[in-house]
Amino acid sequence: MPPFLLEVKNLKKGFPIRKGFFSRIRGTVQALNNVSLNIQRGETLGLVGESGCGKTTLARALLKLIRPDSGEILFQKTDLVPLSSRQMRPFRRHLQMVFQDPYSSLNPRMRVGEIIAEPLLIHRQINRSEKREKVAELLEAVGLSPNFYDQYPHEFSGGQRQRIGIARALAPLPELIIADEPVSALDVSIGTQIIHLLQELQKKRHLSYLFISHDLKLVRMISHRVAVMYLGEIVESGPAEALSHPLHPYTQALVSAIPIPDPALKRKRILLAGEVPSPTELPSGCSFHPRCPYAEERCKTQKPVVKEWQPGRWASCHFVDKIGGLHE
Amino acid sequence: MEPLLKVENLKTYFLTSRETIKAVDDVSFTLNRGETLGIVGESGSGKSVTALSLLRLVSPPGKIVGGRILFQGEDIMTLPEETVRQLRGRRMAMVFQEPMTALNPVFTVANQICEGVKLHQQLSGTARVIHPRDEKVIELLKLVGIPDPERVSKSYPHEISGGMRQRVMIAMALAGNPDLLIADEPTTALDVTIQAQVLELLKELQKKLKMALLLITHDFGVIAETVERVIVMQQGKIVEEATTLELFRKPEHPYTKKLLEMIPRWAG
Numbered sequence: 032m033p034p035f036l037l038e039v040k041n042l043k044k045g046f047p048i049r050k051g052f053f054s055r056i057r058g059t060v061q062a063l064n065n066v067s068l069n070i071q072r073g074e075t076l077g078l079v080g081e082s083g084c085g086k087t088t089l090a091r092a093l094l095k096l097i098r099p100d101s102g103e104i105l106f107q108k109t110d111l112v113p114l115s116s117r118q119m120r121p122f123r124r125h126l127q128m129v130f131q132d133p134y135s136s137l138n139p140r141m142r143v144g145e146i147i148a149e150p151l152l153i154h155r156q157i158n159r160s161e162k163r164e165k166v167a168e169l170l171e172a173v174g175l176s177p178n179f180y181d182q183y184p185h186e187f188s189g190g191q192r193q194r195i196g197i198a199r200a201l202a203p204l205p206e207l208i209i210a211d212e213p214v215s216a217l218d219v220s221i222g223t224q225i226i227h228l229l230q231e232l233q234k235k236r237h238l239s240y241l242f243i244s245h246d247l248k249l250v251r252m253i254s255h256r257v258a259v260m261y262l263g264e265i266v267e268s269g270p271a272e273a274l275s276h277p278l279h280p281y282t283q284a285l286v287s288a289i290p291i292p293d294p295a296l297k298r299k300r301i302l303l304a305g306e307v308p309s310p311t312e313l314p315s316g317c318s319f320h321p322r323c324p325y326a327e328e329r330c331k332t333q334k335p336v337v338k339e340w341q342p343g344r345w346a347s348c349h350f351v352d353k354i355g356g357l358h359e
Numbered sequence: 360m361e362p363l364l365k366v367e368n369l370k371t372y373f374l375t376s377r378e379t380i381k382a383v384d385d386v387s388f389t390l391n392r393g394e395t396l397g398i399v400g401e402s403g404s405g406k407s408v409t410a411l412s413l414l415r416l417v418s419p420p421g422k423i424v425g426g427r428i429l430f431q432g433e434d435i436m437t438l439p440e441e442t443v444r445q446l447r448g449r450r451m452a453m454v455f456q457e458p459m460t461a462l463n464p465v466f467t468v469a470n471q472i473c474e475g476v477k478l479h480q481q482l483s484g485t486a487r488v489i490h491p492r493d494e495k496v497i498e499l500l501k502l503v504g505i506p507d508p509e510r511v512s513k514s515y516p517h518e519i520s521g522g523m524r525q526r527v528m529i530a531m532a533l534a535g536n537p538d539l540l541i542a543d544e545p546t547t548a549l550d551v552t553i554q555a556q557v558l559e560l561l562k563e564l565q566k567k568l569k570m571a572l573l574l575i576t577h578d579f580g581v582i583a584e585t586v587e588r589v590i591v592m593q594q595g596k597i598v599e600e601a602t603t604l605e606l607f608r609k610p611e612h613p614y615t616k617k618l619l620e621m622i623p624r625w626a627g
Contacts, residue, residue, distance in 0.1 A: 081550035218401045219577065223621050245550065248622075288555035290580030292622050294603040302559060303552045305506075306520050 034108065035069040036206055036239050037093070042066040042102035044092050048311060060310045062088040063099070064263040067337075070207065075233065075240040077254030077271065079247050079285070081307060085263040086243045090209045093241070094126055095119055106207075124154045127200035131212035133192035137184040143170075143195055144180035150203045169198040173228060190221035197228065201236070209241045214249070226253055247274070247289055256343075259285065262310055262318045265337070269344035278346035278356040280323050317349070325350050361432060362389040363538060363571050364413070369426035371405075371412045382408040382421065384595035392538065395565060395572040397582040397603070400592035401618075406575045409592070410541050413573075414453060415443050431538070448475050452532035454525070456544040461528060462516040468527050469496045469512035476534050499530040504560055522553035526560070533564065540565070543575045558585055579622055583607060591615045 043066075045059040062085045070076045080086050092099045095111055104111040106122060114122070127150075130136035137146055144166045151157045157165050167177035173194040184192055193213060200208050210229065214222035230253065232238060244250050250257055251271050258268040259282045267279035277283045287301040303322045308314055314321050320330040329349055337347040340357060351357060371383040383405045390396050398406045411417045413428055415435055428435040430451065435443060447453075455461040463471060473496065500508035503526040516524055525545060532540055542561060546554040562585060565572045574586050582589055582603060589606050591599040591614065599612040610616045 081552065219618070219621055220401060247551070284552060288551040290554075290558070290578060290584045292579040292583045292607065292619070294583040294607050296583075300555060300559075302555055306522055306553065307550075 033071060035105070036072045036074075036107065037241075038069045038103075038105040039093065040067050040103040040105070042089070042092060042104065043100045044088060044097065045100055058311050061263050061313060062310065063092060064313075066102070066260075066263070066265055068258055068265060068268065070239050070241060072206070072239055073233070073237045074256065075242055075254045077250035077257040078241060078243045078260060079245065079250045079257060080260035081245060081285075083307060083310065084260045085310075086245075086260055087211055088263075089260075090128065090211050090241065090243055093209060094123075094128060124150070124156075124203035125206045127203065127205040127208050129193070129196050129200050129208060129210040129213045132216050133189050133196055134216070136196055137192055139184055141183075142180065143182050143184065143187075146184070146195065147198045147202055150199060154203050156203060165202075166198075169202055172201065172232070173198045188221075189217050190225060193217065193225050194228065197225075197232070201232065204236075205238070207239045207241065209243070211243045212245070213242075215244065215246065222249075229253065247285055262307065262313060264318065264347070265345075266319065266348070267344075267346040269341075269346075273344055273356075276356040278340055278344060278351050278354055279319075279348050280325050280350075280354055281319050282346075283354060283356070284322075284324075317347075319348075325353055360391070363392045363394075363431060364390040364573075365427075365429040366409075366413070367427040367429070369409070369412060369428065370424045371408050371417055371421060372424050373421045375420050381595045383412060385426075386592075386595070386597055387426075388590055388597065388600065390539070390571050390573060393565075393569045393571055394588065395574065395586040397574045397576065397586035397589045398592055399576055399579060399582050399589060399618075401577060403594075404592040405595040406577075406592055407543050410453065410543050410573065410575055413541065414447055414451060416447075448532070448537070449535035450537055451539040451541065452535060452537040454528050454532050454540065454542040454545045456547055462524060464516055467513055467515055468500070468519070471516075471527070472496050472499060472512075472531050472534055475531055495534075499534055500527070502533065502564070503527070503530045504556075505530075520553075521549055522557065525549060525553075525557055529557075529560065529564070533568070536568070537570060539571045539573065541573045541575070544577070545574070546581065547576070547578070554581075561585065579607075579619065591618070 042063050044063040045061045047056040048058045048060060049055065050057045066089060068076065078086055091097045093104055099112055102112065111119065111122060147166045147169055148162045151165060163180065166180055170177050170179055175191065175194050214225050217225065233240065242250060242253055251274055254271045256268065257271050257274055258265045259279065261281050267277060267282045274282065274286060277286060284301045284303045301324060305322055308321060316332045317330045317335050320326040335347045335349045337345050339345050340351055367387050369383055369386045373380040373382055386409060398409060400406050408417065412423055417423060423436065496512055497508045500511055505511050505523060505526050511519060511523065545561065546557050549557060558581065576582060586603055588602050590597050591612065593614050599615045610619055
């Protein structure tokens with residue numbers, strides 16, 4: 032197997048909660064709890080989970096926009112975690128990000144051309160005279176007219192802005208693009224176009240994506256492999272197709288909660304009891320046990336370990352056998 | 360039987376000095392007692408403005424410029440404002456998309472539920488005024504499946520989760536025993552597992568209380584699982600109307616076909 036482009040091992044990040052007059056630390060929000068994952072060249076890894084599960088924290092930690100507490104982020108075998116921000120700089124051009132909100136992620140006072148050229152100038156990949164030509168190329172690559180160079184972000188629609196954001200991410204010729212909910216602010220038809228654009232760019236440029244979304248349908252459509260996150264942990268990962276017969280009860284509940292656009296279909300829904308517990312007070316044992324329909328005494332005390340149940344399919348649950356995903 | 364709601368050639372325009380935007384342009388439909396109807400469309404198609412028009416809540420520069428809205432035989436367009444206020448919340452109520460912005464942050468849940476009821480009692484001259492500590496409040500919170508209703512009734516909106524807020528919104532809407540519940544993207548701001556809970560709740564309450572439900576959404580999945588009949592809107596106009604089964608089995612209009620094709624399929 033070829034080496035991984037990105038390999039994350041046991042990444043942890045907690046945020047202290049400060050309270051009172053002296054801002055004493057009164058607890059921690061454990062946002063990332065031993066997260067391990069890997070991405071190969073040209074591959075899309077989808078990351079799904081509900082709000083507050085730590086998806087965005089993970090994205091930010093991978094780019095070292097926040098400093099992880101412990102763990103390793105191996106990018107082409109170099110560990111990024113101990114690097115200073117100066118040492119990080121040469122790696123930044125390889126790791127780019129597309130943000131969720133195309134309205135707040137573009138500087139309203141910069142022209143489109145300047146926005147797209149900025150990363151190129153920072154990384155000294157072009158000089159000023161080549162700017163226009165290079166930007167025109169990038170605008171065309173994302174399906175926009177090269178004439179947009181001198182316009183401002185407010186002149187564009189949400190979908191067009193997201194294309195500008197993608198052009199900016201593409202500019203320094205990255206290896207990996209982290210897309211954090213890139214279409215959730217857009218209408219379905221516009222979102223679909225952006226997904227097609229991302230897929231086309233991946234083929235042409237052999238890009239890898241970490242595609243973060245709360246939308247399982249979307250993640251399954253675009254990803255080669257999928258990782259499911261719950262309360263700062265990856266509870267299941269495997270090939271995208273395998274999601275239709277999950278190994279972990281949380282994945283199973285997520286899948287069954289999706290409204291299916293087929294009124295003739297009658298199915299049994301697994302309604303989870305209650306809501307996601309607060310990450311400040313993680314439940315004992317398996318953190319999913321208070322909502323899990325399969326939970327037994329053991330789950331309250333003993334934390335399940337992540338195991339590979341079938342080649343490439345990992346899950347952390349004591350009762351994977353009962354869930355039925357293995358036998359389908 | 361006379362329909363509960365009959366909308367005829369409704370036109371709601373936004374009149375600015377430069378142009379006129381036809382947000383709702385000649386829309387007609389009916390809704391029977393106890394029936395569930397969905398309006399589906401992309402953003403800007405006029406779904407929400409249609410809903411607001413029904414309650415006569417469109418604010419300037421928006422204006423209802425034509426058509427009739429017959430609710431239980433009365434034309435809402437010709438009623439005096441005072442009468443429409445009595446109608447709102449009592450006979451037709453609305454649940455909004457954003458449970459955080461739709462609730463008042465400085466009132467407790469109990470106070471908020473009471474406020475609506477109080478207002479109606481004043482308007483209709485009923486002497487008995489509901490108190491925040493009243494059984495009725497707890498009953499309503501129980502009805503919408505809130506665990507520990509005593510504690511939640513004393514909480515402020517920021518102290519409870521998004522799913523709980525949406526349940527509180529539904530409780531507020533149900534306080535006046537409405538005949539028609541309008542829900543505008545009630546689950547769009549919620550996570551899938553919570554969305555599933557809230558949709559189940561809406562369906563269950565609709566059956567139990569025999570209300571008519573008008574559900575506005577952009578999500579065909581939500582439509583398929585919740586309503587019996589659907590209206591598809593595009594640019595202020597109704598392009599297709601059918602029962603939910605028919606619409607999914609054989610969509611007629613090219614726009615509906617296009618929308619249905621774009622749904623990422625989930626072979627579950």
